[in-house]
Amino acid sequence: SPFAIRTLVFVIVGIGAFVVLACLTPRFFAKYGGRVSELEAKYILFALFSMLLAGSVGSDHILVRRLRTVTFGLLTPFYFIRAGSFVSVPALVAAPMAFVLLFFAKMLSKMSGLFPAVRAYNYVGREGWYYTLMMSTGLTFGTISALFGLNHGIISQAQYSYLVATVIGSAVVPTIIANAFFMPSHLLAEPETPFVEVVEAVADGAT
Incomplete structure (x- = not known):
């Protein structure tokens, strides 16, 4: 500030x-x-x-971390609501290609820098693409910088709308693709065995 x-x-x-x-x-x-x-x-x-x-x-570091989580969870939505209220939907509808070009330019530039770094740490295949896509997202800093430019007259409302829409799209789309197609399933915790199945297995073993 x-x-x-x-x-x-x-x-x-x-x-x-x-x-x-x-x-x-x-x-x-x-x-x-x-x-x-x-x-x-x-x-x-x-x-x-x-x-x-x-x-x-x-x-108590755990309590401090929880308090931070609660604070950010309560205050962050108000900031993004305020930032989103300045977006002009007519400007996006009037020039949708500007949003498309900005979106692909941001995604290609971030992924071209992240993918070699991810491979350097021996994350390859599906796991490598998952980390690349997840780290390609960017929401907070992009929104803050765009709002700063709008408040100080550096960019217009139409330009602000394109930038914020690009930031939101670059945060949502890679996350959906990564979780849908490149989720490293071997890193997920195995589902716990239901208690009923455990009881039945013990009963079968006893008989």
């Missing part, structure tokens, strides 16, 4: 909040301390609990 007036306002407000809290905390304790409600004790416990929770949460 670029440094803008909002960033400056956030920094100023944050510094002001720290200064105000440092000045108000002693007065808060002097005015409300010693009462039955024990507000100053609750205030301190709140701060200590926050620090303790931050340490325990930060040390």
